Amino acid sequence: MLAFLFAPRIARHWPLVKILDAIGLGVFAAIGSAKAISFGLGPIAIIFCGTVSAVGGGMIRDALTGEIPEIMKTGFYATSAIMGSTLMAIIGSATETSIIIVALTTTGIRLIAWKYNAQLPRTKRLEYAPGDDPNNPYTQTKLKVKKLRTKK
16 A cells, blocks of 8 residues: 555665565565475475565565566566575575575575676567467368358
8 A cells, every 4th residue: 555655755766675675585585495494395395485485475566566577577586586495495404594694695696687687588489379380280270170160
């Protein structure tokens, strides 16, 4: 609700908001993965719990404010959380020191990626959806059936 009321004021301080978002990402990645360790889960589950904990709040925030979720826009939002959660899985213990190390590492990765506009490689956009390619003999049958159905 505060975001709706104070949007112009918040927009003026956007760099600070991005820094606080990176800190939140790091803290939630560390806490989520530490919680998974405390339940005795394996490495994949630790990474999953840390990542979902970290990016989930940001997705909800962006959805409520009508923004495209950050995870859909930049390559290093979830990647930072994955890297931090992986570090926690490698450390293997949920001590205060490991939580601080993981939170700082995740936050640092996110801030560095933001500062240098780092992006993950992207695939080239396809001319056709995989099932609609007219040059593919397997989809040509589907297209002929669609044409026959539309002629009726």
